[in-house]
Amino acid sequence: MITARNLLISLGLLCLVLLYLLQPILMPFLVGMLLAYLGDPLADAIESKGLSRRIAVSIVFLIFSILFLGLILFLIPLLGRQLEVIREMLPLLIKVFKEQALPVIAQYTGLEIGQFDFETIQKALSGHLKQAGSIASLLIREISQSGMALVSFVVNLGLIPVVTFYMLVDWDHLKIKLLNLFPRKYQAKTEQMAMECDEVLSAFIKGQLLVMLALSVIYATGLWLVGLKLALLVGLLAGLASIVPYLGAIIGIGAGLAAGWFQFTDWLPLVWILSVFIIGQLLESFVLTPLLVGDKIGLHPVTVIFAIMAGGQLFGFTGVLIALPVAAVIMVLLRHVHDYYKDSEMYS
Structure with missing residues (x-):
């Protein structure tokens, strides 16, 4: 007898097979x-x-x-x-x-x-x-x-x-x-889980990526005002690396100070370069993250990095594109499985 659960599992496996076969055109x-x-x-x-x-x-x-x-x-x-x-x-x-x-x-x-x-x-x-x-x-x-x-x-x-x-x-x-498409008795639960997945994705894509973009602009503009020739490159690198908390500032400070030392050979411009990243971090902590991300539940930075690398390894560029949505769905499913386990007789 075909149950709804078996049907959903079969459809999931079929989607994975089709994804692998059709990835060149997706x-x-x-x-x-x-x-x-x-x-x-x-x-x-x-x-x-x-x-x-x-x-x-x-x-x-x-x-x-x-x-x-x-x-x-x-x-x-x-x-x-x-x-x-x-x-x-x-x-x-x-x-x-x-x-x-x-x-x-x-x-x-x-x-x-x-x-x-x-x-x-x-x-x-x-x-x-x-x-x-x-x-x-x-x-x-x-x-x-x-x-x-x-x-x-x-x-x-x-x-x-x-x-x-x-x-x-x-x-x-x-x-x-x-x-x-889902059976009627599962539609309410499916809609709830879909909303949770959307919350996770929006917290990252519509939140964290906007923070990264804003930091790139702040860093690049600040370094340009200081007079650093590599302002755009260092600013973009630091902004993109800010997907991991504090990593962007660390990379930006290192690259910015190195480029500034070879360009200016003086300590005063280095102080201004350091000030740019300090101001950027303050703006991220007290303005950008509360405004653009807020208290939404986002994907952990390590999860994001692993998901993107795993997706690229398994399905190439197509895998990179679907990595974050799949990671969000898996995270929501695992949360519900964990709640179900905590309420089960096995746990108690």
């Missing part, structure tokens, strides 16, 4: 679903002002398009120039490491300085940085070498906005239809 659909999930609250807010759903979705779609084009046209060229600055500073970095740091390391470890071929290391690093600085042209060249790869890339890229638009238009209806 990327635009998953990206579109993610963008629709991020844009749905804004679309609902605009719709509540009396506008139709399609007009609200069109406004959200326009905002996403402007942000994406701004990222492509503004951020990527700036990062390319930052990498060029690092390439120019590389000889000085290697010289300081060779003359000051390496003798100390050799004294305490017993390594022979002659074992390091600094000229080869410098050429290799310069070549990699030069290649990274022209990443757009490299990507176009690699894709254009295969006609089918170029067609697939263009089709996938073109599908993302189409999927995003239609998913946003029908998002609320899709949620109702998915809920109605």
Whole structure:
């Protein structure tokens, strides 16, 4: 006899098999679903002002398009120039490491300085940085070498906005239809667990990611006002690393002080660089996190890192996209299993 539980388990296994088999074509659909999930609250807010759903979705779609084009046209060229600055500073970095740091390391470890071929290391690093600085042209060249790869890339890229638009238009209806697929006696519990999963995801995606973005802007702007040439690169690195509490500040302070020392060779700018990160941490603790995340239940940073790495290892880029939603669902399920166990006779 087929029970509801066996049916759900069978459907779950079938979804995993289909995910594995269809992963080469799932990327635009998953990206579109993610963008629709991020844009749905804004679309609902605009719709509540009396506008139709399609007009609200069109406004959200326009905002996403402007942000994406701004990222492509503004951020990527700036990062390319930052990498060029690092390439120019590389000889000085290697010289300081060779003359000051390496003798100390050799004294305490017993390594022979002659074992390091600094000229080869410098050429290799310069070549990699030069290649990274022209990443757009490299990507176009690699894709254009295969006609089918170029067609697939263009089709996938073109599908993302189409999927995003239609998913946003029908998002609320899709949620109702998915809920109605479950047996009626399980629908209330399923809806409760879905709301808990949404709370976890929103706490991270709509909260923590906004905190990371805000910190990136704060750090990059502050370091730019100080006059640091690598302000954008260091600011973005520190902001992205802030997914783990205090890790972003630690990485940012280390990278910022190192870059500042080689650029200014004076202690006063280093004090200003340190002040930027102190102000950023204060803003995160007392303004950004309470305002954007609040007291919602979020995914633990270690859970996030493991989920993303595991998803990438199992299903490639598709696995990275679904890692956080799956981790949120698993965390909610484990919480309910734990509560069920605590209420069972086995525990008591």
